[in-house]
Amino acid sequence: MIAVVGLVVGVVAGLLLQPTVPVELQPYLPIAVVAALDALFGGLRALLDGIFDDRVFLTSFLSNVVVAALIVFLGDQLGVGTQLSTAVVVVLGIRIFSNAASIRRHLFKA
């Protein structure tokens, strides 16, 4: 639970402090946010499954974001940036959807 508390405190701090993101990182932000969403949904599902773990949650969060940004960076270098971004969004989107469906089954038993 420490991870969740830390994340919430971090979000609040971010809202209050309004830090700016360096311009060089701007292209990777959309994919990074989608990856973070995927990690959040995965964590929520694990919580409902009763197997939530702080370290696994944080590791998956961090690696998701970094790997997603890395793929976009690689794609940009190879000239297939938009296609790779689409691929990442499709994969993460499918995962978010099936995790959301699982969460729904837990919450509404349907």
Place this chain on the structure above:
Amino acid sequence: MSRHGPAAARGPVDASMTLLNEVSRRPLDPGYQLVADERAAGVRRPPTARSRAVVLVVALVLGVALTAATAALRQPATSASQARRVLESQIVDRTEEAAALQDQLDGLAAEIGALQSALVGSAEATYRDEVAAGAVEAAVLPVHGPGLRIVLTDGPPDEDDPESLDSRVQDVDLQVLVNGLWGVGAEAVAINGERIGSTTAIRSAGSAVLVDLTPLTSPYTVEVVGDGDAMQTELSRTLAGQHLATLRTTFGIGVTTATARRLDLPGTGPTTLREASVPAGAAPKLAPGSASGAQDVGGSAGPGEGSAP
């Protein structure tokens, strides 16, 4: 509980679908299950205070970064719309400014006209009539009288090539029409309220038609003062009439012609003619007669230029 464990494989799995199956059947990070299994088996040590602190710090940093990223993603849209608003207000301001200046210009032109006629009024009657006739011909004074009203409307856009300008009224169409009208005895011509004088240009800039540098849009209403019935009959016999027929049949451009009992055409106000001259001494040796000054007649639709019927 373990819907996603190693035993979660449902039904026969197609080997060629490994990637998609991996994505859709095991959406949850396998790490969760692994740790849960370890914990159940009692192999996993409880977290130390140090690892808790690390987790907290990493979580804090990730939270701040996530918020910053989301905020940064929302920013460009607002700044772009702000820039758009500024540009819009600038356009409105400048348009109003231009309209105010045009009003001022019209007022001053009327004043000049009044002063001119007061000056000429003291002269002989024949001289006065000559000046008045010249002013009408030069499109300086507003005129009214019976005539013809021709409306050109853009045709439907080409479905295969929506960018094509073929089905739209172009500057050359209006040039041909206006020249044709001068040819069949038009006394004064205006397009969408822009009077055509001897120095008025009908041009195109991009896809817009400019008349006297004022951009106009469809429908284009060409108002002509003169003998309406005669002009209508004569026009159909000229090249301009044929051109209009081609526009109607080939490109679907709407052409309606109607006589009008009274048309009010504005004047352009006094025009200043400019002449280019070669400075003394700089003139190259030329054959006599070829070194006349070039008049700045930018118009393509001046009176007398039309094709005679």
